[in-house]
Amino acid sequence: MAALKLFSLRNALRSTVAPQVCPLIRMNSLRRLSTESQTVQDASDDPFLRTPEEGLIYAKVTGIGWNTLKTDVINFFDESNLSTDDIKVEYTKAYNPVGMLLQFSSQSAFDLALKQNSRKGRLFKIEKVDRSHWDLTISYDGKAVMLEGLPLNSTIEDIERFLSGCNFDPSRFQTSVRPGFPDPVKLAIVHFMSRIDATNAFCWKNRNFCQNNPVSVRVLQ
Template structure:
Protein backbone atom coordinates (compact mmCIF):
# COMPACT_ATOMS: atom_id res chain seq x y z
CA UNK A 1 0.00 0.00 0.00
CA UNK A 2 2.80 2.38 0.88
CA UNK A 3 4.50 1.59 -2.41
CA UNK A 4 1.30 2.35 -4.35
CA UNK A 5 0.86 5.70 -2.60
CA UNK A 6 4.46 6.58 -3.40
CA UNK A 7 3.96 5.80 -7.10
CA UNK A 8 0.74 7.86 -7.18
CA UNK A 9 2.50 10.86 -5.63
CA UNK A 10 5.31 10.58 -8.18
CA UNK A 11 2.85 10.59 -11.07
CA UNK A 12 0.97 13.63 -9.73
CA UNK A 13 4.21 15.50 -9.19
CA UNK A 14 5.54 14.80 -12.68
CA UNK A 15 2.24 15.78 -14.40
CA UNK A 16 1.38 18.75 -12.22
CA UNK A 17 2.55 21.22 -14.85
CA UNK A 18 -0.09 19.92 -17.28
CA UNK A 19 -2.98 21.17 -15.16
CA UNK A 20 -3.71 24.85 -14.60
CA UNK A 21 -3.34 26.28 -11.20
CA UNK A 22 -6.49 27.42 -9.45
CA UNK A 23 -5.64 31.11 -9.96
CA UNK A 24 -4.38 30.70 -13.52
CA UNK A 25 -6.88 30.87 -16.46
CA UNK A 26 -6.42 29.93 -20.07
CA UNK A 27 -4.92 32.54 -22.38
CA UNK A 28 -7.64 34.20 -24.45
CA UNK A 29 -7.53 33.60 -28.21
CA UNK A 30 -6.14 36.27 -30.48
CA UNK A 31 -8.59 39.10 -30.95
CA UNK A 32 -10.46 38.86 -34.20
CA UNK A 33 -11.69 41.81 -36.29
CA UNK A 34 -15.42 42.38 -36.00
CA UNK A 35 -17.40 40.83 -38.85
CA UNK A 36 -19.85 42.72 -40.96
CA UNK A 37 -23.38 41.65 -40.09
CA UNK A 38 -24.75 42.24 -43.59
CA UNK A 39 -26.56 39.36 -45.18
CA UNK A 40 -24.27 39.31 -48.21
CA UNK A 41 -21.39 37.98 -46.15
CA UNK A 42 -19.06 40.81 -47.15
CA UNK A 43 -16.27 41.84 -44.81
CA UNK A 44 -16.33 45.54 -45.69
CA UNK A 45 -19.08 47.88 -44.61
CA UNK A 46 -20.84 49.70 -47.42
CA UNK A 47 -21.62 53.41 -47.48
CA UNK A 48 -25.36 54.12 -47.31
CA UNK A 49 -26.78 54.62 -50.79
CA UNK A 50 -28.01 58.14 -51.67
CA UNK A 51 -31.71 58.35 -52.40
CA UNK A 52 -32.10 60.23 -55.71
CA UNK A 53 -35.62 61.29 -54.78
CA UNK A 54 -34.25 63.43 -51.95
CA UNK A 55 -32.31 65.66 -54.29
CA UNK A 56 -33.63 68.31 -56.65
CA UNK A 57 -34.12 66.91 -60.15
CA UNK A 58 -31.59 68.30 -62.62
CA UNK A 59 -32.25 66.03 -65.59
CA UNK A 60 -35.28 64.88 -67.54
CA UNK A 61 -38.03 66.67 -69.42
CA UNK A 62 -39.83 69.52 -67.66
CA UNK A 63 -43.24 70.81 -68.78
CA UNK A 64 -44.61 74.32 -68.36
CA UNK A 65 -47.90 76.02 -69.19
CA UNK A 66 -47.50 79.33 -70.99
CA UNK A 67 -50.41 81.76 -70.66
CA UNK A 68 -50.94 85.36 -71.71
CA UNK A 69 -50.50 84.60 -75.40
CA UNK A 70 -52.66 86.25 -78.05
CA UNK A 71 -55.12 84.43 -80.27
CA UNK A 72 -52.77 84.85 -83.21
CA UNK A 73 -49.59 83.81 -81.41
CA UNK A 74 -47.69 81.22 -83.41
CA UNK A 75 -45.29 78.54 -82.27
CA UNK A 76 -42.53 80.34 -84.13
CA UNK A 77 -43.22 83.46 -82.05
CA UNK A 78 -42.72 81.45 -78.85
CA UNK A 79 -39.54 79.82 -80.15
CA UNK A 80 -38.14 83.25 -81.02
CA UNK A 81 -39.12 84.68 -77.63
CA UNK A 82 -37.40 81.84 -75.74
CA UNK A 83 -34.29 81.99 -77.88
CA UNK A 84 -31.49 79.95 -76.33
CA UNK A 85 -33.84 77.43 -74.69
CA UNK A 86 -33.61 74.97 -77.57
CA UNK A 87 -37.36 74.77 -78.23
CA UNK A 88 -38.60 73.24 -81.50
CA UNK A 89 -42.04 72.98 -83.08
CA UNK A 90 -42.37 69.49 -81.57
CA UNK A 91 -41.77 70.90 -78.06
CA UNK A 92 -44.93 73.03 -78.14
CA UNK A 93 -48.59 72.05 -77.98
CA UNK A 94 -51.39 74.61 -78.23
CA UNK A 95 -54.22 74.32 -75.71
CA UNK A 96 -57.53 74.99 -77.50
CA UNK A 97 -60.91 75.42 -75.86
CA UNK A 98 -64.17 73.85 -77.08
CA UNK A 99 -64.53 76.42 -79.85
CA UNK A 100 -60.86 76.02 -80.87
CA UNK A 101 -59.70 79.36 -79.55
CA UNK A 102 -56.17 79.10 -78.16
CA UNK A 103 -55.74 80.21 -74.56
CA UNK A 104 -52.36 78.73 -73.71
CA UNK A 105 -49.53 76.46 -74.69
CA UNK A 106 -47.69 73.58 -73.03
CA UNK A 107 -43.93 73.74 -73.53
CA UNK A 108 -41.51 70.86 -73.18
CA UNK A 109 -38.07 71.79 -71.81
CA UNK A 110 -35.03 69.54 -71.79
CA UNK A 111 -34.10 70.20 -68.13
CA UNK A 112 -34.78 72.25 -65.02
CA UNK A 113 -31.93 74.56 -65.95
CA UNK A 114 -33.55 75.44 -69.28
CA UNK A 115 -36.94 75.92 -67.57
CA UNK A 116 -35.36 78.40 -65.13
CA UNK A 117 -33.74 80.20 -68.05
CA UNK A 118 -37.14 80.58 -69.70
CA UNK A 119 -38.69 82.09 -66.55
CA UNK A 120 -35.84 84.60 -66.32
CA UNK A 121 -36.37 85.59 -69.95
CA UNK A 122 -40.01 86.46 -69.20
CA UNK A 123 -38.93 88.64 -66.28
CA UNK A 124 -36.16 90.32 -68.23
CA UNK A 125 -38.24 91.07 -71.33
CA UNK A 126 -41.20 92.31 -69.30
CA UNK A 127 -43.86 90.43 -71.26
CA UNK A 128 -47.25 89.51 -69.84
CA UNK A 129 -46.48 85.85 -70.38
CA UNK A 130 -46.72 83.56 -67.39
CA UNK A 131 -44.94 80.21 -67.19
CA UNK A 132 -45.78 77.66 -64.51
CA UNK A 133 -44.66 74.07 -64.14
CA UNK A 134 -47.16 71.30 -64.91
CA UNK A 135 -46.92 67.52 -64.99
CA UNK A 136 -46.56 65.43 -68.10
CA UNK A 137 -50.20 64.36 -67.90
CA UNK A 138 -51.32 67.77 -69.15
CA UNK A 139 -48.94 67.50 -72.10
CA UNK A 140 -50.25 64.05 -73.00
CA UNK A 141 -53.88 65.22 -72.97
CA UNK A 142 -53.35 67.77 -75.74
CA UNK A 143 -53.54 66.84 -79.41
CA UNK A 144 -50.62 67.56 -81.66
CA UNK A 145 -52.04 69.09 -84.86
CA UNK A 146 -48.61 70.06 -86.23
CA UNK A 147 -50.02 72.50 -88.78
CA UNK A 148 -51.65 69.69 -90.78
CA UNK A 149 -55.23 70.18 -89.59
CA UNK A 150 -57.49 72.95 -90.86
CA UNK A 151 -60.49 74.26 -88.92
CA UNK A 152 -63.53 75.36 -90.94
CA UNK A 153 -65.78 77.82 -89.09
CA UNK A 154 -69.32 78.78 -90.10
CA UNK A 155 -70.29 75.41 -91.55
CA UNK A 156 -74.02 75.47 -92.47
CA UNK A 157 -76.23 73.43 -90.18
CA UNK A 158 -77.45 71.31 -93.08
CA UNK A 159 -73.97 70.66 -94.50
CA UNK A 160 -72.80 67.06 -94.91
CA UNK A 161 -69.26 65.71 -95.29
CA UNK A 162 -69.89 65.56 -99.04
CA UNK A 163 -70.50 69.31 -99.03
CA UNK A 164 -67.15 69.85 -97.29
CA UNK A 165 -65.47 67.72 -99.95
CA UNK A 166 -66.98 69.88 -102.71
CA UNK A 167 -65.90 73.02 -100.87
CA UNK A 168 -62.29 71.76 -100.78
CA UNK A 169 -62.25 70.49 -104.35
CA UNK A 170 -58.84 70.97 -105.94
CA UNK A 171 -57.03 70.57 -102.59
CA UNK A 172 -55.10 67.52 -101.46
CA UNK A 173 -56.74 66.35 -98.22
CA UNK A 174 -57.90 63.19 -96.47
CA UNK A 175 -61.64 62.94 -97.15
CA UNK A 176 -62.06 60.18 -94.56
CA UNK A 177 -60.81 62.53 -91.83
CA UNK A 178 -63.59 65.12 -92.17
CA UNK A 179 -65.19 65.65 -88.76
CA UNK A 180 -68.17 67.96 -88.27
CA UNK A 181 -68.50 69.30 -84.72
CA UNK A 182 -71.51 71.05 -83.18
CA UNK A 183 -71.18 73.36 -80.17
CA UNK A 184 -74.10 74.96 -78.26
CA UNK A 185 -74.55 78.64 -79.02
CA UNK A 186 -77.04 81.51 -79.11
CA UNK A 187 -79.20 81.99 -81.06
CA UNK A 188 -78.00 78.97 -83.08
CA UNK A 189 -75.41 76.26 -82.37
CA UNK A 190 -71.96 76.67 -83.89
CA UNK A 191 -70.74 74.15 -86.43
CA UNK A 192 -67.12 73.43 -87.21
CA UNK A 193 -65.30 70.99 -89.41
CA UNK A 194 -61.80 69.52 -88.96
CA UNK A 195 -59.95 68.31 -92.04
CA UNK A 196 -56.54 66.58 -92.08
CA UNK A 197 -53.96 67.25 -94.79
CA UNK A 198 -50.89 65.17 -95.65
CA UNK A 199 -48.46 68.03 -94.98
CA UNK A 200 -48.21 71.55 -93.61
CA UNK A 201 -47.70 72.88 -97.14
CA UNK A 202 -50.96 71.31 -98.34
CA UNK A 203 -52.83 72.70 -95.33
CA UNK A 204 -51.51 76.22 -95.91
CA UNK A 205 -52.30 75.97 -99.61
CA UNK A 206 -55.95 75.11 -98.83
CA UNK A 207 -56.10 78.05 -96.41
CA UNK A 208 -54.83 80.50 -99.03
CA UNK A 209 -57.11 79.23 -101.79
CA UNK A 210 -60.35 78.49 -99.93
CA UNK A 211 -60.48 80.84 -96.95
CA UNK A 212 -63.69 82.96 -96.99
CA UNK A 213 -65.11 80.95 -99.87
CA UNK A 214 -68.73 79.75 -99.72
CA UNK A 215 -70.19 76.40 -98.72
CA UNK A 216 -73.95 76.20 -99.37
CA UNK A 217 -74.07 80.02 -99.52
CA UNK A 218 -72.29 80.38 -96.15
CA UNK A 219 -68.86 82.06 -95.98
CA UNK A 220 -66.31 79.73 -94.38
CA UNK A 221 -63.48 81.04 -92.22
CA UNK A 222 -60.47 78.75 -92.11
CA UNK A 223 -57.63 78.45 -89.64
CA UNK A 224 -54.64 76.12 -89.53
CA UNK A 225 -54.32 74.46 -86.12
CA UNK A 226 -50.82 74.31 -84.70
Protein backbone atom coordinates in the same frame (compact mmCIF):
# COMPACT_ATOMS: atom_id res chain seq x y z
CA MET B 1 15.30 43.98 -9.02
CA ALA B 2 12.04 45.95 -8.65
CA ALA B 3 12.69 47.57 -12.03
CA LEU B 4 13.14 44.15 -13.64
CA LYS B 5 9.85 42.92 -12.19
CA LEU B 6 8.06 46.08 -13.45
CA PHE B 7 9.50 45.56 -16.95
CA SER B 8 8.38 41.89 -16.99
CA LEU B 9 4.87 42.84 -15.80
CA ARG B 10 4.60 45.52 -18.54
CA ASN B 11 5.57 43.02 -21.23
CA ALA B 12 3.08 40.50 -19.89
CA LEU B 13 0.28 43.07 -20.05
CA ARG B 14 1.17 43.96 -23.64
CA SER B 15 1.18 40.31 -24.71
CA THR B 16 -2.20 39.57 -23.10
CA VAL B 17 -4.22 42.78 -23.54
CA ALA B 18 -3.13 44.06 -26.98
CA PRO B 19 -4.30 41.00 -28.98
CA GLN B 20 -7.73 41.39 -27.40
CA VAL B 21 -8.01 45.16 -27.79
CA CYS B 22 -6.96 45.29 -31.49
CA PRO B 23 -9.78 43.02 -32.73
CA LEU B 24 -12.25 45.15 -30.79
CA ILE B 25 -10.87 48.31 -32.41
CA ARG B 26 -11.03 46.70 -35.85
CA MET B 27 -14.58 45.47 -35.21
CA ASN B 28 -15.73 48.92 -34.09
CA SER B 29 -14.11 50.48 -37.18
CA LEU B 30 -15.82 47.97 -39.47
CA ARG B 31 -19.15 48.60 -37.79
CA ARG B 32 -18.70 52.38 -38.21
CA LEU B 33 -17.76 52.01 -41.89
CA SER B 34 -20.70 49.67 -42.45
CA THR B 35 -23.08 52.14 -40.78
CA GLU B 36 -21.71 55.04 -42.85
CA SER B 37 -22.05 53.00 -46.03
CA GLN B 38 -25.64 52.10 -45.15
CA THR B 39 -26.39 55.77 -44.45
CA VAL B 40 -25.04 56.77 -47.88
CA GLN B 41 -27.08 54.02 -49.53
CA ASP B 42 -30.24 55.07 -47.69
CA ALA B 43 -29.65 58.67 -48.79
CA SER B 44 -29.31 57.62 -52.41
CA ASP B 45 -32.64 55.78 -52.18
CA ASP B 46 -34.41 58.81 -50.73
CA PRO B 47 -35.92 60.88 -53.60
CA PHE B 48 -35.71 64.03 -51.46
CA LEU B 49 -31.97 63.63 -50.87
CA ARG B 50 -31.04 62.32 -54.32
CA THR B 51 -29.46 64.71 -56.82
CA PRO B 52 -32.06 65.52 -59.52
CA GLU B 53 -31.40 63.78 -62.83
CA GLU B 54 -31.39 65.69 -66.10
CA GLY B 55 -34.41 64.90 -68.27
CA LEU B 56 -37.35 66.33 -70.13
CA ILE B 57 -39.31 69.04 -68.32
CA TYR B 58 -42.89 69.91 -69.31
CA ALA B 59 -44.51 73.30 -68.79
CA LYS B 60 -47.68 75.15 -69.68
CA VAL B 61 -47.57 78.71 -70.99
CA THR B 62 -50.69 80.88 -70.75
CA GLY B 63 -51.31 84.46 -71.75
CA ILE B 64 -51.03 83.75 -75.47
CA GLY B 65 -53.23 85.54 -77.97
CA TRP B 66 -55.41 84.13 -80.73
CA ASN B 67 -52.72 84.84 -83.29
CA THR B 68 -49.71 83.68 -81.26
CA LEU B 69 -47.67 81.21 -83.30
CA LYS B 70 -45.32 78.48 -82.18
CA THR B 71 -42.49 80.41 -83.82
CA ASP B 72 -43.37 83.44 -81.66
CA VAL B 73 -42.84 81.35 -78.53
CA ILE B 74 -39.64 79.81 -79.93
CA ASN B 75 -38.21 83.28 -80.60
CA PHE B 76 -39.31 84.55 -77.18
CA PHE B 77 -37.56 81.64 -75.38
CA ASP B 78 -34.66 81.51 -77.84
CA GLU B 79 -32.09 80.53 -75.17
CA SER B 80 -33.94 77.24 -74.48
CA ASN B 81 -33.46 75.87 -78.03
CA LEU B 82 -37.09 74.86 -78.56
CA SER B 83 -38.43 73.54 -81.88
CA THR B 84 -41.97 73.31 -83.23
CA ASP B 85 -41.99 69.63 -82.18
CA ASP B 86 -41.46 70.79 -78.57
CA ILE B 87 -44.70 72.79 -78.54
CA LYS B 88 -48.35 71.79 -78.48
CA VAL B 89 -51.23 74.28 -78.55
CA GLU B 90 -54.03 73.61 -76.10
CA TYR B 91 -57.52 74.37 -77.44
CA THR B 92 -60.96 74.60 -75.91
CA LYS B 93 -63.85 72.50 -77.24
CA ALA B 94 -64.60 75.43 -79.56
CA TYR B 95 -60.96 75.30 -80.74
CA ASN B 96 -59.97 78.58 -79.17
CA PRO B 97 -56.30 78.59 -78.08
CA VAL B 98 -55.88 78.88 -74.31
CA GLY B 99 -52.24 77.97 -73.84
CA MET B 100 -49.22 76.12 -75.12
CA LEU B 101 -47.43 73.11 -73.69
CA LEU B 102 -43.64 73.20 -73.93
CA GLN B 103 -41.17 70.33 -73.76
CA PHE B 104 -37.76 71.39 -72.45
CA SER B 105 -34.69 69.23 -72.93
CA SER B 106 -33.51 69.74 -69.32
CA GLN B 107 -34.11 71.56 -66.05
CA SER B 108 -31.50 74.14 -67.03
CA ALA B 109 -33.37 74.89 -70.30
CA PHE B 110 -36.57 75.42 -68.29
CA ASP B 111 -34.73 77.72 -65.85
CA LEU B 112 -33.45 79.80 -68.77
CA ALA B 113 -37.04 80.21 -69.99
CA LEU B 114 -38.10 81.45 -66.55
CA LYS B 115 -35.28 83.99 -66.53
CA GLN B 116 -36.08 85.21 -70.04
CA ASN B 117 -39.77 85.58 -69.20
CA SER B 118 -38.81 87.65 -66.13
CA ARG B 119 -36.38 89.85 -68.08
CA LYS B 120 -38.95 90.52 -70.80
CA GLY B 121 -41.65 91.70 -68.44
CA ARG B 122 -43.40 88.39 -67.65
CA LEU B 123 -45.35 88.43 -70.90
CA PHE B 124 -46.45 84.84 -70.28
CA LYS B 125 -47.32 82.78 -67.24
CA ILE B 126 -45.26 79.60 -67.21
CA GLU B 127 -45.55 76.66 -64.82
CA LYS B 128 -44.51 73.02 -64.73
CA VAL B 129 -47.00 70.26 -65.61
CA ASP B 130 -46.91 66.47 -65.60
CA ARG B 131 -45.92 64.55 -68.69
CA SER B 132 -49.45 63.10 -68.80
CA HIS B 133 -50.73 66.58 -69.64
CA TRP B 134 -48.38 66.65 -72.64
CA ASP B 135 -49.27 63.13 -73.75
CA LEU B 136 -53.03 63.76 -73.65
CA THR B 137 -52.89 66.98 -75.69
CA ILE B 138 -53.41 66.55 -79.43
CA SER B 139 -50.84 68.13 -81.72
CA TYR B 140 -52.30 69.27 -85.04
CA ASP B 141 -48.81 70.36 -86.09
CA GLY B 142 -50.12 72.85 -88.66
CA LYS B 143 -51.57 70.02 -90.76
CA ALA B 144 -55.24 70.62 -89.92
CA VAL B 145 -57.69 73.45 -90.42
CA MET B 146 -60.93 74.40 -88.72
CA LEU B 147 -63.88 75.38 -90.91
CA GLU B 148 -66.28 77.61 -88.97
CA GLY B 149 -69.71 78.75 -90.09
CA LEU B 150 -70.78 75.78 -92.18
CA PRO B 151 -74.52 75.48 -92.84
CA LEU B 152 -76.17 73.36 -90.16
CA ASN B 153 -77.58 71.05 -92.84
CA SER B 154 -74.24 70.71 -94.70
CA THR B 155 -73.02 67.19 -95.42
CA ILE B 156 -69.58 65.67 -95.91
CA GLU B 157 -70.13 65.99 -99.66
CA ASP B 158 -70.79 69.73 -99.22
CA ILE B 159 -67.52 70.11 -97.30
CA GLU B 160 -65.61 68.17 -99.94
CA ARG B 161 -67.00 70.46 -102.65
CA PHE B 162 -66.02 73.48 -100.59
CA LEU B 163 -62.44 72.12 -100.38
CA SER B 164 -62.26 71.22 -104.06
CA GLY B 165 -58.68 71.56 -105.31
CA CYS B 166 -57.12 71.04 -101.86
CA ASN B 167 -55.03 68.02 -100.89
CA PHE B 168 -56.96 66.91 -97.80
CA ASP B 169 -57.59 63.55 -96.12
CA PRO B 170 -61.29 62.70 -96.69
CA SER B 171 -61.21 59.92 -94.10
CA ARG B 172 -60.54 62.27 -91.15
CA PHE B 173 -63.39 64.78 -91.08
CA GLN B 174 -64.58 65.79 -87.61
CA THR B 175 -67.76 67.87 -87.39
CA SER B 176 -69.43 69.43 -84.37
CA VAL B 177 -71.95 72.12 -83.45
CA ARG B 178 -71.40 74.70 -80.71
CA PRO B 179 -73.86 77.21 -79.22
CA GLY B 180 -73.96 80.59 -80.95
CA PHE B 181 -76.09 83.68 -81.31
CA PRO B 182 -78.58 83.87 -82.88
CA ASP B 183 -77.99 80.36 -84.23
CA PRO B 184 -75.66 77.46 -83.38
CA VAL B 185 -72.37 77.31 -85.31
CA LYS B 186 -71.22 74.25 -87.19
CA LEU B 187 -67.50 73.42 -87.23
CA ALA B 188 -65.39 70.90 -89.10
CA ILE B 189 -61.78 69.82 -88.55
CA VAL B 190 -60.08 68.74 -91.76
CA HIS B 191 -56.66 67.06 -91.87
CA PHE B 192 -54.15 67.58 -94.67
CA MET B 193 -51.12 65.72 -95.94
CA SER B 194 -48.67 68.51 -95.03
CA ARG B 195 -48.41 71.96 -93.48
CA ILE B 196 -48.13 73.51 -96.94
CA ASP B 197 -51.41 71.85 -98.00
CA ALA B 198 -53.15 73.20 -94.89
CA THR B 199 -51.75 76.69 -95.45
CA ASN B 200 -52.85 76.62 -99.09
CA ALA B 201 -56.38 75.70 -98.02
CA PHE B 202 -56.41 78.72 -95.71
CA CYS B 203 -55.18 81.04 -98.48
CA TRP B 204 -57.58 79.72 -101.14
CA LYS B 205 -60.74 78.98 -99.14
CA ASN B 206 -60.96 81.45 -96.24
CA ARG B 207 -64.28 83.37 -96.43
CA ASN B 208 -65.45 81.37 -99.43
CA PHE B 209 -69.06 80.15 -99.48
CA CYS B 210 -70.48 76.76 -98.63
CA GLN B 211 -74.04 76.90 -99.91
CA ASN B 212 -74.93 80.47 -98.87
CA ASN B 213 -72.71 80.69 -95.79
CA PRO B 214 -69.29 82.40 -95.71
CA VAL B 215 -66.88 79.97 -94.02
CA SER B 216 -63.83 81.08 -92.04
CA VAL B 217 -60.74 78.87 -92.23
CA ARG B 218 -58.12 78.72 -89.50
CA VAL B 219 -54.97 76.61 -89.38
CA LEU B 220 -54.58 74.59 -86.14
CA GLN B 221 -51.01 74.47 -84.87
